[in-house]
Amino acid sequence: xxxxxxxxxxxxxxxxxxxxxxxxxxxxxxxxxxxxxxxxxxxxxxxxxxxxxxxxxxxxxxxxxxxxxxxxxxxxxxxxxxxxxxxxxxxxxxxxxxxxxxxxxxxxxxxxxxxxxxxxxxxxxxxxxxxxxxxxxxxxxxxxxxxxxxxxxxxxxxxxxxxxxxx
Amino acid sequence: xxxxxxxxxxxxxxxxxxxxxxxxxxxxxxxxxxxxxxxxxxxxxxxxxxxxxxxxxxxxxxxxxxxxxxxxxxxxxxxxxxxxxxxxxxxxxxxxxxxxxxxxxxxxxxxxxxxxxxxxxxxxxxxxxxxxxxxxxxxxxxxxxxxxxxxxxxxxxxxxxxxxxxxxxxxxxxxxxxxxxxxxxxxxxxxxxxxxxxxxxxxxxxxxxxxxxxxxxxxxxxxxxxxxxxxxxxxxxxxxxxxxxxxxxxxxxxxxxxxxxxxxxxxxxxxxxxxxxxxxxxxxxxx
Numbered sequence: 193x194x195x196x197x198x199x200x201x202x203x204x205x206x207x208x209x210x211x212x213x214x215x216x217x218x219x220x221x222x223x224x225x226x227x228x229x230x231x232x233x234x235x236x237x238x239x240x241x242x243x244x245x246x247x248x249x250x251x252x253x254x255x256x257x258x259x260x261x262x263x264x265x266x267x268x269x270x271x272x273x274x275x276x277x278x279x280x281x282x283x284x285x286x287x288x289x290x291x292x293x294x295x296x297x298x299x300x301x302x303x304x305x306x307x308x309x310x311x312x313x314x315x316x317x318x319x320x321x322x323x324x325x326x327x328x329x330x331x332x333x334x335x336x337x338x339x340x341x342x343x344x345x346x347x348x349x350x351x352x353x354x355x356x357x358x359x
Numbered sequence: 360x361x362x363x364x365x366x367x368x369x370x371x372x373x374x375x376x377x378x379x380x381x382x383x384x385x386x387x388x389x390x391x392x393x394x395x396x397x398x399x400x401x402x403x404x405x406x407x408x409x410x411x412x413x414x415x416x417x418x419x420x421x422x423x424x425x426x427x428x429x430x431x432x433x434x435x436x437x438x439x440x441x442x443x444x445x446x447x448x449x450x451x452x453x454x455x456x457x458x459x460x461x462x463x464x465x466x467x468x469x470x471x472x473x474x475x476x477x478x479x480x481x482x483x484x485x486x487x488x489x490x491x492x493x494x495x496x497x498x499x500x501x502x503x504x505x506x507x508x509x510x511x512x513x514x515x516x517x518x519x520x521x522x523x524x525x526x527x528x529x530x531x532x533x534x535x536x537x538x539x540x541x542x543x544x545x546x547x548x549x550x551x552x553x554x555x556x557x558x559x560x561x562x563x564x565x566x567x568x569x570x571x572x573x574x575x576x577x578x579x580x581x582x583x584x585x586x587x588x589x590x591x592x593x594x595x596x597x598x599x600x601x602x603x604x605x606x607x608x609x610x611x612x613x614x615x616x617x618x619x620x621x622x623x624x625x626x627x628x629x630x631x632x633x634x635x636x637x638x639x640x641x642x643x644x645x646x
Contacts, residue, residue: 243463249466255392
């Protein structure tokens with residue numbers, strides 16, 4: 193099968209690869225880049241588990257082909273934390289019990305990052321709207337909402353600029 | 360759950376896209392991919408070739424031209440939803456976007472792609488008909504202009520030929536004082552509609568004029584309620600006339616009867632939502 197050369201940035205590192213056009217970005221991230229933090233749930237754009245940040249926007253990686261990421265800047269959940277520790281949103285999910293099994297969490301974090309970058313002090317309604325495209329079967333969502341609210345507060349108090357670019 | 364193999368082209372100008380479409384291969388346009396890629400993942404469709412238009416320059420605009428809002432083939436739902444032009448001139452569209460998909464899907468999905476996908480329960484085909492949009496359908500030999508009311512043929516079916524592409528939608532800016540409303544019932548937020556009702560109208564000297572109503576989720580494509588529009592044109596707004604037209608529209612509807620939701624329930628939704636929409640539109644109309 194024909195493969196296409198692509199180059200892109202993932203979590204701050206420049207990478208190059210040859211991909212067949214049919215390869216989904218989600219599979220490429222997991223199997224070729226060996227970044228299994230991006231979870232694949234439904235593979236038809238419903239569950240939100242595979243959300244990653246591409247060029248500053250949260251997208252379903254199961255609904256993009258890897259070839260389309262040529263020249264893009266991708267951030268996966270592996271790129272959120274730093275040597276100093278978890279990202280404040282991850283920390284808040286930990287502290288507020290915003291996850292149980294953790295399957296939906298990478299997608300929830302991408303949705304939360306996108307929300308807090310645009311709106312550092314969201315209402316609960318804003319938070320519900322932002323995660324409405326992400327399914328969670330464990331938490332009943334309330335703890336996730338608490339976590340995102342708490343992350344927003346922590347980041348405002350610490351004056352942390354939440355950008356959608358890799359750290 | 361993986362797409363079958365396909366050839367991939369990624370041209371950077373529109374003429375090249377239209378040239379590929381004219382070659383006669385089993386080709387699909389890849390824009391946002393939010394409907395096409397799931398269908399490919401399920402192998403409901405397996406095109407031989409995809410023409411990715413995401414790198415075509417100058418197709419992602421939302422702009423005002425000659426009293427119309429022109430929206431290009433690559434304008435994404437999220438950008439349209441946030442556009443000051445849309446919020447100012449087409450508030451019904453901004454409102455409807457609250458019902459359409461989710462942020463990550465709106466970040467990629469395009470209006471023109473949504474219209475070409477032509478899902479029977481999609482909101483925008485109804486809105487384009489209410490707003491009297493014109494669809495610019497292009498091929499190498501030139502473009503034709505199709506009224507939205509003639510664009511949709513059936514489930515996943517439009518007038519766009521295999522060698523054509525919907526390159527732009529033109530929506531006339533409604534006259535000042537036009538009232539509008541949009542309401543929907545769906546199983547979950549962002550899901551396709553069980554019943555969508557959208558309307559615009561004006562109120563002149565206590566009478567409804569220029570009513571336009573469209574519904575989605577009730578047939579194989581969104582449609583105008585022309586008989587009910589005729590009944591409302593010139594009528595004094597009021598609960599009685601709203602109920603009358605809603606009953607007539609529900610009686611005339613022939614919605615799908617599915618395991619999940621019965622035809623009768625969809626008719627009930629139309630009977631309930633239509634008076635609400637008309638009341639809200641009259642309330643917003645300049646008197």
